[in-house]
Amino acid sequence: MSRAQLEGEACVVCHKRWPRPRARVGRFPDDSPVLACADCAEALTPAPMATVVAFPSR
Numbered sequence: 219m220s221r222a223q224l225e226g227e228a229c230v231v232c233h234k235r236w237p238r239p240r241a242r243v244g245r246f247p248d249d250s251p252v253l254a255c256a257d258c259a260e261a262l263t264p265a266p267m268a269t270v271v272a273f274p275s276r
């Protein structure tokens with residue numbers, strides 16, 4: 219896992235840095251959030267997260 223991922227600047231699944239991952243899919247042992255982009259979060263969490271990860275309309 220890269221430093222960017224550990225710091226929440228890149229998606230933990232696909233390493234994408236933009237759009238910035240904003241879906242919290244877990245936490246690291248040091249209590250920092252594990253962040254994933256909307257697409258990966260959707261794949262990771264079966265529950266609908268549309269309201270959590272909704273991006274401003276383009």
Ligand SMILES: [Zn+2]
Binds near residue numbers: 229231234259
């Ligand atoms: Zn991703």
